[in-house]
Amino acid sequence: MSANGGTKAIVAALLANVGIAVTKFVAFLLTGSSSMLAESIHSVADSGNQGLLLLGGRRAKRTATPEHPFGYGRERYIYAFIVSIVLFSVGGLFALYEAYHKWSHPEAIHSWQWVPVTVLVVAIALEGFSFRTAIKESNHIRGNQSWAHFVRRAKAPELPVVLLEDLGALVGLVFALFGVGMTLATGNGRWDALGTAMIGVLLVTIAFILAAETKSLLLGEGAEPKDVAAIEQAVTAGPEVERIIHMKTLYLGPEELMVAAKIAVPPCETAEDLARGINAVEARIRAAVPLARVIYLEPDIWSSAAAQAGTGAAAHTQPADAGGGPGVTPRQAGS
Missing domain, CATH: 1.20.1510.10 (Cation efflux protein transmembrane domain)
Structure with a gap:
């Protein structure tokens, strides 16, 4: 439009x-x-x-x-x-x-x-x-x-x-x-x-x-706060992700948003289960924010070292939550 x-x-x-x-x-x-x-x-x-x-x-x-x-x-x-x-x-x-x-x-x-x-x-x-x-x-x-x-x-x-x-x-x-x-x-x-x-x-x-x-x-500008919140909600809405370790967004053009995030995932039996879970998260992100057309999700196991690795100066940060640390978005209880 x-x-x-x-x-x-x-x-x-x-x-x-x-x-x-x-x-x-x-x-x-x-x-x-x-x-x-x-x-x-x-x-x-x-x-x-x-x-x-x-x-x-x-x-x-x-x-x-x-x-x-x-x-x-x-x-x-x-x-x-x-x-x-x-x-x-x-x-x-x-x-x-x-x-x-x-x-x-x-x-x-x-x-x-x-x-x-x-x-x-x-x-x-x-x-x-x-x-x-x-x-x-x-x-x-x-x-x-x-x-x-x-x-x-x-x-x-x-x-x-x-x-x-x-x-x-x-x-x-x-x-x-x-x-x-x-x-x-x-x-x-x-x-x-x-x-x-x-x-x-x-x-x-x-x-x-x-x-x-x-x-x-x-x-390079990132997504609006409301879109960031919608993406975070989409990522943590299912059982595939325990928490967001850190996340960055960037507009590649007026109608194309890139989302890159390191996510903490629960133990998986096979790589196929992990890939299926990531695909489900990507689908939820695109449904929540249609402009998010380029998505990169890096699965990891939650640790303090993982939270610090690769954040960079432009990392998206959140206030500290109970049970987490700066830059960590825990999965909502009951999701």
């Missing part, structure tokens, strides 16, 4: 931004307004960004190879990170440069004065349509999360990127309308420069937010 919804939101944003970029640039050529130039470059950058997101989604679907045995799901994160860099450099820094230039050499808008206002009003309507589409598609997977939490914790990067881009575009258009309107009202071109500077600061801020979130995804 997230992939399809993300693609629909990207396409809507791409179509809107291409049309807006053309009209803004024509308005700049007619009026010389720096706010219109900054906004046209912003729309061009956004159009390129949506193209990058579509390309990343396409490349992420490639099948795994011996060189990349876990597939290419994280490629979507790479292209989202590139988007943040483009938004910062092409959008934000250019707008700040243009604002400095226009502040040093302010120019009033003497001709075609109705054009920038008309273009900006139409652009706000088009961006509003794109933003509405992104909100609608995000609501399918957001659930009861706040918008801030959704942007910070979403594993599929496309929807948060489009949401922030569209929000930035709408606010930027309001800033541009403010700058152009005040310039027309006062005849002072520095209002236009001020609106351009506000657009630049806004785009740089959004770029930093996107870069921080996509950097976290690139480094």
Whole structure:
């Protein structure tokens, strides 16, 4: 659902931004307004960004190879990170440069004065349509999360990127309308420069937010606490496992979660019994968390040495329980 919804939101944003970029640039050529130039470059950058997101989604679907045995799901994160860099450099820094230039050499808008206002009003309507589409598609997977939490914790990067881009575009258009309107009202071109500077600061801020979130995804994020709890419950729900010694989770892509755990198992008569028990545990994990598609379970006999071996710095830990130790999840009584 997230992939399809993300693609629909990207396409809507791409179509809107291409049309807006053309009209803004024509308005700049007619009026010389720096706010219109900054906004046209912003729309061009956004159009390129949506193209990058579509390309990343396409490349992420490639099948795994011996060189990349876990597939290419994280490629979507790479292209989202590139988007943040483009938004910062092409959008934000250019707008700040243009604002400095226009502040040093302010120019009033003497001709075609109705054009920038008309273009900006139409652009706000088009961006509003794109933003509405992104909100609608995000609501399918957001659930009861706040918008801030959704942007910070979403594993599929496309929807948060489009949401922030569209929000930035709408606010930027309001800033541009403010700058152009005040310039027309006062005849002072520095209002236009001020609106351009506000657009630049806004785009740089959004770029930093996107870069921080996509950097976290690139480094590798584990499952949400509720999913971790569901996996633990699934592992210890049957007689095949006495306790979880330690466990790690990692998103290989937006729709693929890896689970690796060392589990304490009771004595088994044969290797066939052990394998059958592990298969049953894997089936319960996939039923509880369908995104858990890559599962590695290492059977062991519970001991203090086993609890410490191979945990690493990123081990999933739990508070100490009665009869266990740090990093140990005992099997529930009666299960």
